[in-house]
Amino acid sequence: MKEKGKRAAELAIADIELAFQNQIKERRAAELIIANKELVFQNIEKEKRAAELSIANIELAYQNDEKEKRAEELTVANKELAYQYQVKEKRAAELVIANKELAFQNKEKEKRAAELSIANIELAYQNDEKEKRAAELFIANKELVFQTGEKEKRAAELAVADIEQRRNDSFMSMASHELKTPVTTIKTLVQILQHQYGRSEDSALVEYLYTIGQQIDQLTKLVVDLLDVSKIKAEKFMIEDKTFDFDALARETVKSCQLLSPQHAISIAGNTKAQVRGDRDSISRVFINLITNAIKYSPKADTINIVLSHRKKTLRVGIQDLGIGIAKSDQEKIFERFYQVGNDSGQSFAGLGIGLYITAAIVAQHSGRIWVESTGRRGSIFFFELPIHAVQVKDVYAVS
Amino acid sequence: MPSPDARKDKVLVIDDNAGILFGLKQALTLKGYDVHVSEAFDGVASVAKIAPDLIYLDISLVGQDGREVAQELKGDKRTKRIPIVILTAYPNSDQLAKEAGADDFLPKPFELSQLWAMTAKYVHELRLVSDT
Numbered sequence: 325m326k327e328k329g330k331r332a333a334e335l336a337i338a339d340i341e342l343a344f345q346n347q348i349k350e351r352r353a354a355e356l357i358i359a360n361k362e363l364v365f366q367n368i369e370k371e372k373r374a375a376e377l378s379i380a381n382i383e384l385a386y387q388n389d390e391k392e393k394r395a396e397e398l399t400v401a402n403k404e405l406a407y408q409y410q411v412k413e414k415r416a417a418e419l420v421i422a423n424k425e426l427a428f429q430n431k432e433k434e435k436r437a438a439e440l441s442i443a444n445i446e447l448a449y450q451n452d453e454k455e456k457r458a459a460e461l462f463i464a465n466k467e468l469v470f471q472t473g474e475k476e477k478r479a480a481e482l483a484v485a486d487i488e489q490r491r492n493d494s495f496m497s498m499a500s501h502e503l504k505t506p507v508t509t510i511k512t513l514v515q516i517l518q519h520q521y522g523r524s525e526d527s528a529l530v531e532y533l534y535t536i537g538q539q540i541d542q543l544t545k546l547v548v549d550l551l552d553v554s555k556i557k558a559e560k561f562m563i564e565d566k567t568f569d570f571d572a573l574a575r576e577t578v579k580s581c582q583l584l585s586p587q588h589a590i591s592i593a594g595n596t597k598a599q600v601r602g603d604r605d606s607i608s609r610v611f612i613n614l615i616t617n618a619i620k621y622s623p624k625a626d627t628i629n630i631v632l633s634h635r636k637k638t639l640r641v642g643i644q645d646l647g648i649g650i651a652k653s654d655q656e657k658i659f660e661r662f663y664q665v666g667n668d669s670g671q672s673f674a675g676l677g678i679g680l681y682i683t684a685a686i687v688a689q690h691s692g693r694i695w696v697e698s699t700g701r702r703g704s705i706f707f708f709e710l711p712i713h714a715v716q717v718k719d720v721y722a723v724s
Numbered sequence: 725m726p727s728p729d730a731r732k733d734k735v736l737v738i739d740d741n742a743g744i745l746f747g748l749k750q751a752l753t754l755k756g757y758d759v760h761v762s763e764a765f766d767g768v769a770s771v772a773k774i775a776p777d778l779i780y781l782d783i784s785l786v787g788q789d790g791r792e793v794a795q796e797l798k799g800d801k802r803t804k805r806i807p808i809v810i811l812t813a814y815p816n817s818d819q820l821a822k823e824a825g826a827d828d829f830l831p832k833p834f835e836l837s838q839l840w841a842m843t844a845k846y847v848h849e850l851r852l853v854s855d856t
Contacts, residue, residue: 504813505741508833512747515836516754544833551815 500551596639622647736776
């Protein structure tokens with residue numbers, strides 16, 4: 325029994341121990357539960373915190389990014405500022421220079437202002453002058469307007485004159501034609517009378533008939549000339565286009581003129597050795613007109629000199645009289661139609677003033693030219709030139 | 725003096741101007757021609773009846789063109805052999821005469837000697853010459 329009691333005592337002690345231990349364990353378990361709960365709570369807290377940290381982390385990362393970005397921006401801004409600073413310094417330096425320049429310019433401007441002031445006075449003066457000139461121009465303009473009006477009036481008058489001229493030409497053509505009929509009749513009858521009674525013993529009758537005959541011849545010439553003028557104006561001057569020996573024509577014509585005017589000695593010298601192309605009769609008429617004129621305007625002289633000469637392409641004829649001469653002012657006009665030279669001695673010469681007009685027209689139609697040279701009262705020389713068509717083979721008319 | 729049986733050469737002058745007709749009649753009669761004058765062309769038949777040896781014809785007759793008259797005369801067998809001389813106061817007589825088919829032309833105003841020479845050129849037989 326002792327062992328059992330011991331044992332039981334031991335068991336009891338062990339039991340108590342166990343119960344204690346149990347209690348401890350239960351307490352411990354409770355504590356563990358609490359601890360566990362605490363741990364769970366703590367765990368939840370930790371997770372919560374972890375989540376918060378995670379967010380915070382993201383936030384920080386973002387903020388970091390932002391900061392880096394900002395830092396970069398600041399770097400750029402810094403550089404920009406540095407650059408701007410440099411620019412400003414440069415600009416400041418420039419401004420200093422510019423300032424100096426301005427100061428200089430200012431001085432210049434002052435100088436210029438002074439000059440301008442003078443120039444202004446000058447301009448004011450010029451302005452006055454211009455106004456004066458403008459006023460003058462205004463007057464001149466009015467004058468021009470007036471003159472323009474006059475010119476238009478004159479042009480209109482000329483147009484009317486032209487129509488009148490044409491009317492005149494056709495009138496002359498008609499008049500000449502109409503005049504020819506009575507002239508023909510009178511001429512025929514006078515010539516019959518001259519034929520019948522020209523050698524009558526009644527000297528008075530002979531003289532009457534001679535004078536009537538002479539006058540009727542003059543009238544005939546005027547009538548024919550008038551028609552020629554209208555022909556020239558209408559450009560209907562018939563020109564035969566043939567080649568002829570000029571020197572032969574010249575001497576032939578001079579010879580016949582000499583027969584008609586025995587009171588003047590007509591000399592002819594030189595030669596042209598030329599063949600001329602054109603109307604032989606017309607050229608002969610040029611000679612006759614110029615010789616007749618020379619005779620007519622040198623009533624107190626007794627010689628007419630004709631000189632023929634030639635150059636490579638043109639021939640020239642000079643017909644000289646020792647008559648009254650032609651004033652410088654008349655020398656070009658005498659070839660105009662109906663132009664009559666006024667004579668201060670009151671001497672008058674019959675004619676219509678168309679002989680030289682016709683002569684010049686014929687020369688012009690043969691591509692030649694005609695002019696006169698005259699010095700005062702020592703007579704005149706009429707020249708005309710014609711183109712040479714061909715040169716004569718033989719010198720038929722050597723100077724005799 | 726003309727012999728009574730001698731046949732004189734006949735010249736017909738057609739011109740509308742009485743003065744010209746008178747002048748030509750006198751001038752040609754003086755040379756012994758038998759001169760007939762007319763102020764107008766009365767047709768080929770009347771000319772054929774006169775049977776002239778030469779005709780002087782004015783180019784501008786009243787209401788008639790001398791060129792047409794000449795052509796008519798030259799176109800008829802009764803009158804085509806008669807020489808025609810155109811009388812004209814126009815400057816281009818030669819051209820007008822050619823156009824008319826005439827034999828010759830005499831521009832007005834003419835010299836008496838020209839008229840006589842022209843007549844003699846076409847009428848050779850001057851049986852009666854009264855040159856003084």
